[in-house]
Amino acid sequence: xxxxxxxxxxxKNSIPVILGYLPIGISYGILALSTDLPPYLIVGMSVFVFxxxxxxxxxxxxxxxATVIPVVMTTFLINLRHILMSASLSLxxxxxxxxxxxxxxxxxxxxxxxxxxxxxxxxxxxxxIFFLSMGISAYLGWVFSSLIGVILGRYILNFEIPVxxxxxxxxxxxxxxxxxxxxxxxxxxxxxGVLSITLYFIVPxxxxxxIATISAAVLGVMIENAL
Amino acid sequence: xxxxxxLMILGMTLVTYIPRMLPVTLLSKVKIPDLVVxxxxxxxxxILAALLAPTLFVNNGSIDISLQNxxxxxxxxxxxxxxxxxxxxxxxxxxxxxxxILTLI
Numbered sequence: 001x002x003x004x005x006x007x008x009x010x011x012k013n014s015i016p017v018i019l020g021y022l023p024i025g026i027s028y029g030i031l032a033l034s035t036d037l038p039p040y041l042i043v044g045m046s047v048f049v050f051x052x053x054x055x056x057x058x059x060x061x062x063x064x065x066a067t068v069i070p071v072v073m074t075t076f077l078i079n080l081r082h083i084l085m086s087a088s089l090s091l092x093x094x095x096x097x098x099x100x101x102x103x104x105x106x107x108x109x110x111x112x113x114x115x116x117x118x119x120x121x122x123x124x125x126x127x128x129i130f131f132l133s134m135g136i137s138a139y140l141g142w143v144f145s146s147l148i149g150v151i152l153g154r155y156i157l158n159f160e161i162p163v164x165x166x167x168x169x170x171x172x173x174x175x176x177x178x179x180x181x182x183x184x185x186x187x188x189x190x191x192x193g194v195l196s197i198t199l200y201f202i203v204p205x206x207x208x209x210x211i212a213t214i215s216a217a218v219l220g221v222m223i224e225n226a227l
Numbered sequence: 228x229x230x231x232x233x234l235m236i237l238g239m240t241l242v243t244y245i246p247r248m249l250p251v252t253l254l255s256k257v258k259i260p261d262l263v264v265x266x267x268x269x270x271x272x273x274i275l276a277a278l279l280a281p282t283l284f285v286n287n288g289s290i291d292i293s294l295q296n297x298x299x300x301x302x303x304x305x306x307x308x309x310x311x312x313x314x315x316x317x318x319x320x321x322x323x324x325x326x327x328i329l330t331l332i
Contacts, residue, residue: 020315041232048240057278058239068231072238078278079243081271086250087259093251105248111315162330163323166301169282170322173302174309176275185272192273193280197290200281212277217269221262 006126010133013119017111017134018141024052025142027167028059029149030157035062039150046146050139051109053175054078055146056168061206070206077213081179085113089131092120096128104128107135110175184220192216301326 025046032042037059045055054075061071086108093101108116112135119134120127180186192212199208250259259267283299284290292299305322312318 016316023316023319037232038229041229041236045236045239048236049243051239051243054239054243058235068235068238071235072242074278075239076242076246077270077274079246080267081274082243083246083250083259083267084264084271086247087254090251090254098252101252102248105251106244108247108251163326166298166323166326167319169279169298169302170305170309170319171315172275172279172282173305173322174313174315174318176272176279177306177309178313179271179275185269188269189272189276193276196277196280197284200285208281209274209277213270213274216273216277217266220269220273221265224265 003126003129006124006130007133009124010130010135011137013115014134014137014141017109017115017138018145020111021052021138021142022145022148024056024167024171025145026149026152027164028052028055029146029151030153030161030164031056031063031149031167032059032146033150033153035059037062039154042150043143043147046143049075050106050142051075051079052142053110053168053171056171060168064206066206070210073210074206077210082108082113085110089113089116089120092116092127092131096126100128100132104132104135107132107139109135109138110178112138114178184224187223188216188220191219297326297329301329 028046029042032045032055033039037045045058049055057074057078058071061074086105089104089108093104096104112131116131116134120131124130176189180189192215195212195215196208199211202208203211283296283302284292286296286298294300301322304325305318308321309318312321
């Protein structure tokens with residue numbers, strides 16, 4: 001089979017990605033049990049959405065009694081960063097059959113992007129097949145980790161893990177660090193943080209996040225233009 | 228039935244899938260306008276900071292910048308760990324470890 005090497009290389013390279021998903025997926029599963037989401041929808045969200053930070057935020061917002069629209073809006077904004085990742089990866093898939101591309105799109109995550117943008121620089125016969133098998137294997141790892149979380153939380157652990165709530169802030173911290181590439185990014189992040197805290201006391205629901213994000217991003221471009 | 232949640236997951240699926248799928252699928256044909264790319268570049272750091280800041284600085288409904296705020300204190304070494312390790316796995320575990328140590332003090 002001519003794809004064999006690319007498939008097995010892809011699966012091999014997904015192992016560090018799966019290791020990264022494990023603590024997040026397990027925490028997601030455990031934390032989600034504290035909402036009134038039934039277990040099949042907890043795992044179902046992992047099957048369909050496949051986005052760790054968005055899923056944890058959704059759970060966090062549901063715990064704070066958020067409604068559907070702010071959850072979906074926040075998910076949308078937090079996933080906008082994938083547009084740039086997807087655009088940048090597209091350069092590597094010029095020779096990939098176009099019917100594979102919608103599937104490749106589904107498996108683009110922060111982790112697979114970080115790894116893929118390095119590994120796809122290497123010479124390889126079927127870059128699309130390689131990335132897709134890495135992504136599918138990582139995807140299965142994600143679904144599996146959240147399933148473990150649900151099982152652990154429901155049947156095995158009958159005590160609270162005191163620091164598990166810190167998984168989400170810790171994940172935001174590393175994702176934020178990974179997003180900072182120039183000085184202007186730091187300025188925009190500080191602006192967004194200050195705006196978000198200020199608006200937190202003024203606007204209801206989780207709209208502070210959405211308004212702060214859009215304002216800070218637009219302000220960033222305006223400051224850049226003024227300099 | 229849990230219609231509300233099914234609707235939410237459906238919405239989340241769409242808004243997650245479309246930004247990932249469209250550029251890689253269409254980019255050979257369509258070009259994103261320069262201004263949009265510049266705004267998008269800032270959305271990444273902005274949303275993460277906007278989500279993170281209230282979690283760290285707001286405690287029991289008011290701003291708390293004190294040694295009693297364990298989340299804020301634990302975030303400091305977590306930032307350094309993230310910066311030097313560049314690993315989600317290491318950062319998440321170290322972060323929980325730092326917070327755990329603080330809860331013991």
